Structure formats: C-alpha cells, structure tokens
Amino acid sequence: MRQAGTTYLSFLVRELVHLVCITLACAITEVVCYHDASHVYAAIMTGNTIELGWALAEGNLCRVLLIAIALSSFFVGCIIASIFRSQLKSVRRVYWLMVLLLASAIAARTNASLRIPLELPLLAFALALQAEGISHFANVNLQTVVVTNNLVKFAKTFTARYINPSQDISRIPSREEVLIPGICWVAFCAGAALGGLLIVHLAYPLIVPLGLLIFLAMRPG
Secondary structure, eight states: OHHHHHHHHHHHHHHHHHHHHHHHHHHHHHHHHHHHTTSOOSSOHHHHHHHHHHHHHHTOHHHHHHHHHHHHHHHHHHHHHHHTTTTTOSHHHHHHHHHHHHHHHHHHHTSGGGIIIIIHHHHHHHHHHHHHHOOEETTEEOOTTOHHHHHHHHHHHHIIIIISOOSSGGGSOOHHHHHHHHHHHHHHHHHHHHHHHHHHHOSOTTHHHHHHHHHHHHSOO
C-alpha cells in the first residue's frame, strides 16, 4: 500500500512539473509575442477576437490583417495537429516540433521587419500544436492557454469539493481536479510576469521557453 502511494505521489509530482514547465513556456511566449507583434497574442484568441472586432469597427484594415495572421496561424496549427493526431500521440514529438518552431522564431526575431510576417505565425502555430496535442495532466483535461476557462474550472471544482460538496461522493471532484487548474492559472500569471522581465533584461527572451521545451522533450519516460 505504501509503495502504491509513493508511486502515485511520484506520478503526481512529475505531472505537476510537466504542467508548470509547459505553462511557463506558453505564458512567456505569449508575452514576448504580444510585445513584438504590436500587441497581438499568439494563442489568446479571446483577446485577439475582441481586438479584431474593434479594428473592424474602426476600419483599421492594417490592424485587421495583423490579427488575422495570428488567428489563421493558430487555426491552421490546430487543424494540422488534429489531422496528424496519431503521429503526435507522443508528447515528445510535439515538444520537438515546438522547439523547432521557437528556434525559427528566435532567428526571425533578430530582424525587426520579420517579427510580424514570420515570428508571429511561428509562435501562434507552436502554441496551437501545444493546445491541441498536450491537454492532459494527472488525468485532468486542461488547456494551458485558455486562462479564463482554467480559472472558472478552478472556482467550480474548489466550490464542489470544499464549499458546497454533493451528498453523492462520486460527484465530488478529486483533489487533482481542483489542484491542476489552480496551479495552471498561477503558473501562467507567474510566466507572464517572468516574460515581462525577460524582455527587459535579455536580448533573446524566447531562449527560456525554448530551454523549458527541450527539458520536457528530453525527460526520461
């Protein structure tokens, strides 16, 4: 029994490390993209959709085109990840593809004129692969880039377990179902703050998420 408990604890710690690392990588990437691409997000499509509607209302076609690049790149990335779902079942493959895309974005970022036509779609495509290909942590389904949904999920499961639990035990969320979205939201917030610091203090801030992805891709198991 003790061995089973130790095994599960090891599994949970491993999954939490996985979750925190990929969430930090995504958040830093989002912030760098937002900074470089005239305040357009790589994967936060709620924000981009609002910005798109605003730009359409103002008749700002240049802004519309810029946001459309992010939206279409993310959309195509999700489609490709769905089509090749069987080939991308290995999380390691997804991470190596993201490493390739981020490395290309780092190279494009060195030339300011390439930040919108190349860096923006590369980062949007990379985060789309992550969103579609990696959404399972400690037996909990979760999209790391959907921050609003994670906060809602955390509040809902926290309430259902600790504030207003059901009399039917089978309907009470597990600790993992409460913990995972809460930790994801905190990690995303921390990653956003870290991204802001990296932009100020590092010439190549995307090196940090690249390193996190390489770490995840090379982890044993």
